[in-house]
Amino acid sequence: MGEKLLTIEDIAQAANVAKSTVSRVLNNSGYVGKETRKRVEKVIAESNYTPWVTARNLSKQMSNTIGVVVSEITNPYFARAFEGISEVIDKNDMNIIFCNTDRTPYKEEQALRMLREKRVRGIIISPVIDYDVPEKAKLFRSQLESISAPTVLLDAPVDLDLWDGVFFDNFDGAYHAVKAMISSGHRQIGIITGDRKNKVVRERYRGYIKALKDSGLKVDPRLVFVGDYTVETAYRIGKSMIQAGMLPPAIFTANNFTTIGFIKACIEEKVELEKDVSVMAFDKLDEYDIFGLKYNRLERDPRAMGRMAAGMLVTRIQYPDMPRSRKIIPSKIVMCR
Incomplete structure (x- = not known):
């Protein structure tokens, strides 16, 4: 045989x-x-x-392999989440097929088709799609259902009636991050967002707006800079606002690539963090800590999230009929002074 x-x-x-x-x-x-x-x-x-x-x-001719699908493996956040997933899957003597979709729906569809052909035992996925768009949600749902394998959603706001999931409350996190800046004395706080067609981006932006309004502060459209969650775009935005004299005294960089791009622009333009501008970063930049940069941040533990998702998947494989599970990972605000 x-x-x-x-x-x-x-x-x-x-x-x-x-x-x-x-x-x-x-x-x-x-x-x-x-x-x-x-x-x-x-x-x-x-x-x-x-x-x-x-x-x-x-x-059912199922394999002893699980599929992990993430939208952006170059993002340190997902790289650390994968470390947590591997830790649990290795202990359970299973194999992993890893797929990176580069935030591209077509690549996500290809990845799911391949995992179906491989007859994977389960899937952990951080979807590209925006579940608020009905036609996209329907396609995504049909793709996952065609695989007929236990599925855990990783850090993505998708309908939980069908699948287990490990999530972060993006609205709540952004809200408390901006409130912390306000509590430290800032009244003019800008933001570099991502593309607000994405639900995660909208939730973080909504948290920013709510924090300002709850503190009696007006939303100044001139302080809202629309990016795309890439280093390159955040760098261009940062250089532009500094050179145009539009740099606010405080700014909320709404993902880690945005923080990296903005800080790079500040360094090149001789803008000193916490003296000339106070930064509130969404996620900690471990690779930048060696430079002693001063920035405030909302910290999550992606490795713990990965471990949690993998543990949830293993349990689902062993007990397929148990009730659906949803877990929210915690976070904390760290002020640099």
């Missing part, structure tokens, strides 16, 4: 026993004669069968 994924029927035929006998051997339940058990176990051993895979997996 070589490298073929076995079914119970394959094993039964090779061992010359009934399928129910194979099932009892695999699950170690019910009586099976000593010689018969040896014969079944010999077929399994000679076929390189992995014991972790249950009888139900064999009957």
